[in-house]
Amino acid sequence: MNGGPSGFGNAPVTKSFLVLSGILSVLSGIQGRAHHLGLSYKDIFEKQKLWKSTLSIFSFSSTPELIFGIYLLYYFRVFERQIGSNKYSVFILFSILISFLGQVLVLGLLKDASLKLNSGPYGLIFSSFVPFYLDIPISTRIRVFSLQFSDKSFIYLAGLQLLLSSWRRSVIPGICGLLAGSLYRLNVLYIRKAKVPGCISLFFTRLRWPSIRSISLPASTRNIAGNMPYFSSPTAQPNYPPPGVLSTSGSLEASVAMLVSMGFDHDSARQALLHARNDVNQATNILLEAQAHQ
Structure with missing residues (x-):
């Protein structure tokens, strides 16, 4: 099981999103602003710092979260290859928006001024676990002592590490992301048929980013979408x-x-x-x- 051919062939939107997230995360860390990122009740409902909320959607606040997040974003490029860049762009926007609204709703209900949710594209990452669980089959199983693992286990473990990285601060964004992925899967408002204009995906296709080394992933030749007519x-x-x-x-x-x-x-x-x-x-x-x- 893998994300298809290495690199970002037929996945220009994923590449742009991943590079943008990586650059913003590194810059935030260099400037010492990483610990200030994250959604909080005070920033949203009292100070109304929307620019900070927007930056928090893309930037990870710690190196471990950045490593696991970038890896998962890279792997999930397989979904852009499956549904096309036009529909995948809608999936990204829908996941981020629904997850963001869910986090704002939770903060509004809790009214905990000390709670600051983790920053980063949790919405996109965890919404992608919904099609990952439902659409990608297990191709190999291995047994270690009395424990049984599959070729999907490492992806789940990476997601679990990201989900539990800061307990409540990371669990809430993760759950909101899973909710966004479930709503997309249920085709709420026929969202799965929506596409962005072709010129937008063409822009990402022609966008030139600095060269990125391919991330090696476990190899597999299993068909992940089933037979086509x-x-x-x-x-x-x-x-x-x-x-x-x-x-x-x-x-x-x-x-x-x-x-x-x-x-x-x-x-x-x-x-x-x-x-x-x-x-x-x-x-x-x-x-x-x-x-x-x-």
Whole structure:
């Protein structure tokens, strides 16, 4: 089990979010402001420091939280590859907004002036655990002494470490994130059909960030999305590339392998690539549209 091919191929929004979160977290630490971050009753209801609340959504306040948070954000790029950048951008906005409102509601109910919630993108991270639990199957199991683990265990352990890092200060944002992910899963207000304009995702695709080393993850070849239907039609025929013309997306088999690693069925991925003239992005959209109409 992994997040697909290493790096940020077909996951430009995740890359931008991860880099932004990392930069803001490091700058906050260098400037000595990290311990001032976090949502609190006093800042929101008395001082109304909205700029501080916004910064707290993206910046982690400690190095361990930054390490585990960045790792989980990197792994969960698999969901952007599955549903596409346009829908994943909506998922990010929805998760952050619902989680933020949930935290504000809890602070308003508790009215504890001494409570300051942990800063960082807890909403996005823990909302991602909902599709991680429901959609990604276990491919391998291992037994250590009398304990049984799966290839998903390390992701759960990293999330548990982040959730319990500061007890109540971190548990509340984590629970609000799980709530946001559950509401998205339930398709509240048909949110799962919403997409941001294509120009926005194109902006992230063309955005150039400093080079980031790939984070190595446990390898697996298990299909994480199940079989996709064939794109057969009495009138539709595969649109093969002209003979002798090489696609800019690389060889057909390499493209098929990339889509399979993202969770698509081998035969469906190959057929979609033939229709898309070996354009991986277009083939991904074809597969996702077919999945949405199942």
